[in-house]
Amino acid sequence: SDGVPIVGKRRISDAIIGECMSHLHPLVMAALIFAVLFWIFRVIRDGYHLVQFYEIHNFYGDALGISDSELSNLTWCEVVKRICQMQPRLHLIINKERLTQLDVYQRILRFKNYFVSFVNKDLLPPVLNIPFVGAMPYLSNGLKLNLEWLLFWGPWSPWEGPYALKDDYKHQHNIAKLTKEMESTIFYMGIANLVFFPLILLYQILYSFFSYAELVKREPGALGTRRYSNYGRSKIRHFNELDHELRLRLSRSHRAAEQYMDQFISPLKEIIAKNVAFVAGALFAILALLSAWDEDVLTVEHVLTAMTVCGVLIVFCRSFIADENLIWWPEFLMNRIIAQIHYAPDTWRDRAHTATVRQEFGHLFQLKAQFIVEELLSPLITPFVLVFWIRPKAREFVNFFHNFTVNIDGLGDVCSFAQMDVSRHGDPTWNLDTRHVEQPEATVSLPTTGEKVSANDGKTELSLLHFMATNPDWKPPAGSARFISEFQHRIGKDLANLRESNLEGNILLESIHAAFPLQCPTAVLTHRTRMYGEGASKFDGPTEMNTNSLITSLHQSGILNQQSSLHTPGIGEDVSADSAAAEMSLTTMCLRRLHAQHDASQTTVNYGALGSATAVISEDSNGGHSVSNIWGVPAQSVVAPRPVDQQSPMAHITETTDDGEDRPPNSFHSV
Secondary structure, three states, rough: OOOOOOOOOOOOOHOOOOOHHHHHHHHHHHHHHHHHHHHHHHHHHHHHHHHHHHHHHHHHHHHHHHHHHHOOOOOOHHHHHHHHHHHHHHHOOOOOOOOHHHHHHHHHHHHHHHHHHHHHOOOOOOOEEEOEEEEOOOOOOHHHHHHHHHHHHHHOOEOOOOEOOHHHHHHHHHHHHHHHHHHHHHHHHHHHHOOOOOHHHHHHHHHHHHHHHHHHOOOOOOHHOOOHHHHHHHHHOOOOOHHHHHHHHHHHHHHHHHHHHOOOOOOOHHHHHHHHHHHHHHHHHHHHHHHHHHHHHOOOOOOHHHHHHHHHHHHHHHHHOOOOOOOOOOHHHHHHHHHHHHHHHHHOOOOOOOOOHHHHHHHEEHHHHHHHHHHHHHHHHHHHHHHHHHHHHHHHHHHHHHHHHHEEEOOOEEEEEHHHOOOHHHOOOOOOOOOOOOOOEEEEEEOOOOOOOOOOOHHHHHHHHHHHHHHOOOOOOOOHHHHHHHHHHHHHHHHHHHOOOOOOOOOHHHHHHHHOEEEEEEHHHHOOOOOOOOHHHHOOOOOOOOOHHHHHHHHHOOOOOOOOOOOOOOOOOOOOOOOHHHHHHHHHHHHHHHHHHHHHHHHOOOOOOOOOOOOOOOOOOOOOOOEEOOOOOOOOOOOOOOOOOOOOOOOOOOOOOOOOOOHHHHHHOOO
């Protein structure tokens, strides 16, 4: 009402004030109007998503013949197979008779593969030097949205549609002109962000309040937990890795990552947190006792508020207090993390216990409180980052599109790194043999600026192995197939040495201990049979165990059934039922140890990160080979070039918002 006491019966009309807007402060009125617009925007967006979901439902039912009841028992791998099988009938890509798994992935992830490449080649994200904190990668949701609009979706982006790069970017003589145009676009984007700063800030405040207020009330300690940052997700992500595959992989590493970061509790912060928690706990206890003695205490002004604040402080401070039963094992935990995220710079070797590695990993795995602060400050920081950091790099972005774009018939322009061709983008320090160079099958503008062509941190090799894990029927390019074959040969040699109890410098044995330090890989085999039920849709790769997989070969060899040094005291049977993830973990550790072995052979410095894994890969002079059951290759095989007649794909080896939704398969109709 308008302040006049109401007597008698109350009616709804009594709560309505005529010309109420005149009674409101202008700022309150502006906030209400903006909140209504925010709500309308959310309704429109959710309505658009419902339309997309309906189209996907129709595509699955009408085109693929997958019913709703059947969908929960299908993995994405099986859905992709169904799409490829329907290509001759549906012609999802008009001018191609045959559709491969890679075609499907690249159609969905065209722009995300470019973004992953930008991060891998250190074009992104910006690095801010913050006083008392140091260098920190900055990639907020607001900045990421601006970059995607600038580079992919906007009317002034390098793309003339969702499938084709503008022709100007494919000619070297246009580089200077395109650079000036992009610099101008970035400058005006920065100015626009600065002009609309008040509205964007208000939006961020409302969005953060609506998103996290209930969470903080329900779980006050939630701000002290951690999440993988936008930078971390882009850095860790493989080429051609879908959102759900990435989420699964990061989720598997989350517990070990939390435990690793808890190893480095600051003594100063712990002392402060204990004292704050003590004072807050004392006040909370006194108020609770008084309210229990006399409930009228709760009617005193701000008593409930004080109790709530004290409770939040207590829970928040707990995140800065170390567990008294904490065990110091950073190297062990880092191995568990690397086995899932598949990323670790060479500088992390044997240095997981240092503050430097902890800080670098903290950039990937940040506090939720830090994430919220970055989002709230994003409207202020983003305009200056665009103008003073992104704008000077315009030429590098133009060169990247020019140098690393390949045209695939029927698919359009895609990032050449996403082809996962080891002969073109492989890192020599990650390859087992670099004497063969294959010419690319597709037309691509090769670099003319002397820029390094190989992806950093073994991204091409690891992405290839991951894609083969989730899509074992895919046939890779010749150079990549040779790399896989040689990798299989090298691991086959180590398996043969294990049979002979030759454990010195055995890469496979060290990788098993690193990937499954307290677990036994034999448990995986008992789980990975044909599965039915809703849980099957949550796995990567095929639902049936591939008999050519590395873990299957280890089991069939009898090594895992022996009471040998492979078994660690206290081994449990709690290995993840998704053996594809377990296989990828083991393969990752093997490849990283081979990479470390290569580095050790090139220098007199022994980093010591991998124990005895410092022997140089050598060729066996024995010409005779006995046949082994591992992938059908000789047991005493060596890393040597050989013809690739028939590729037996690596067994499925797979490996957690989130940076946007994947494109639905029905979008092929627009190709």
